[in-house]
Amino acid sequence: MPDTAINLQEKLARFSEHWSPRVIAEMNDYQFKLAKVLGEFVWHSHADTDEVFIVLAGEMVLEFRDRSVALAAGEMYVVPRGVEHRPVASSECSIMLVEPRGVVNTGDAGGAYTAPNDIWV
Amino acid sequence: MPDTAINLQEKLARFSEHWSPRVIAEMNDYQFKLAKVLGEFVWHSHADTDEVFIVLAGEMVLEFRDRSVALAAGEMYVVPRGVEHRPVASSECSIMLVEPRGVVNTGDAGGAYTAPNDIWV
Numbered sequence: 095m096p097d098t099a100i101n102l103q104e105k106l107a108r109f110s111e112h113w114s115p116r117v118i119a120e121m122n123d124y125q126f127k128l129a130k131v132l133g134e135f136v137w138h139s140h141a142d143t144d145e146v147f148i149v150l151a152g153e154m155v156l157e158f159r160d161r162s163v164a165l166a167a168g169e170m171y172v173v174p175r176g177v178e179h180r181p182v183a184s185s186e187c188s189i190m191l192v193e194p195r196g197v198v199n200t201g202d203a204g205g206a207y208t209a210p211n212d213i214w215v
Numbered sequence: 216m217p218d219t220a221i222n223l224q225e226k227l228a229r230f231s232e233h234w235s236p237r238v239i240a241e242m243n244d245y246q247f248k249l250a251k252v253l254g255e256f257v258w259h260s261h262a263d264t265d266e267v268f269i270v271l272a273g274e275m276v277l278e279f280r281d282r283s284v285a286l287a288a289g290e291m292y293v294v295p296r297g298v299e300h301r302p303v304a305s306s307e308c309s310i311m312l313v314e315p316r317g318v319v320n321t322g323d324a325g326g327a328y329t330a331p332n333d334i335w336v
Contacts, residue, residue, distance in 0.1 A: 095295055096292075097282060097284065098284060098285075099270075099284055099286045099287075099290035099291060099292045100290060100291045100292065101289060101290050102289050102290065102291070103289055118291075119291065119293050120265075120293065121264075121265040121266070121267045121293050121313060121314075122265050122296075122315070124245065126267070126291070143243055144241075144242040144243050146240070146242045149220075163217075163218065163220055164219075164220065165220040166220075168223050169220035169221060169222050169223065170220060170240065170247070171217075172240050172241065172242050174216055175243075177216065192245075193242075194243070
């Protein structure tokens with residue numbers, strides 16, 4: 095059990111790669127991850143779980159097949175399981191993701207954006 | 216599925232009671248709750264689950280029987296299941312809690328600070 099809190103800005107300062115989530119904490123079998131995003135990600139879905147996006151700095155858009163939802167710093171959104179989505183950021187955006195341990199960033203889509211899983215920072 | 220993001224400041228502005236968590240989102244069987252805290256809460260623990268504290272504004276201390284952990288805005292901490300803790304804030308502090316649906320704020324302790332559960336804002 096750590097003696098100090100987890101500082102989100104301090105953790106964000108430790109990496110610069112885009113679309114490469116870093117785990118900062120675990121709660122039961124869930125993980126809290128930080129990521130920096132820029133540009134258009136791949137369309138994908140997660141069949142078995144919802145996924146939470148919380149924007150820490152900057153802004154991004156969650157594109158769905160039937161709508162787009164804009165998120166700015168201090169805003170969050172729950173992507174329901176099975177729903178195709180594509181995160182897009184026109185300038186760099188820092189986010190926190192909350193989802194079960196083992197979720198892969200590209201879900202069912204795979205491809206070049208698939209990041210190593212369970213990398214801590 | 217909502218058309219807009221959840222804005223944390225907008226949700227915080229909707230209530231003023233202390234120690235009375237309000238649900239703002241669900242992910243699988245977990246809930247994201249906002250709370251405003253001030254003063255000393257009761258010592259308690261949650262036997263069956265970890266509990267995440269994220270400070271959104273202000274600062275607070277998580278007291279444990281063997282240590283104290285200070286949290287400021289932009290910091291988080293995971294209280295492990297079964298560990299006695301007491302949140303304390305010397306001035307008003309706004310936090311987000313993440314924990315399974317059904318967790319009661321006072322855990323095993325009960326008493327006057329026990330808040331109604333599953334109240335959305």
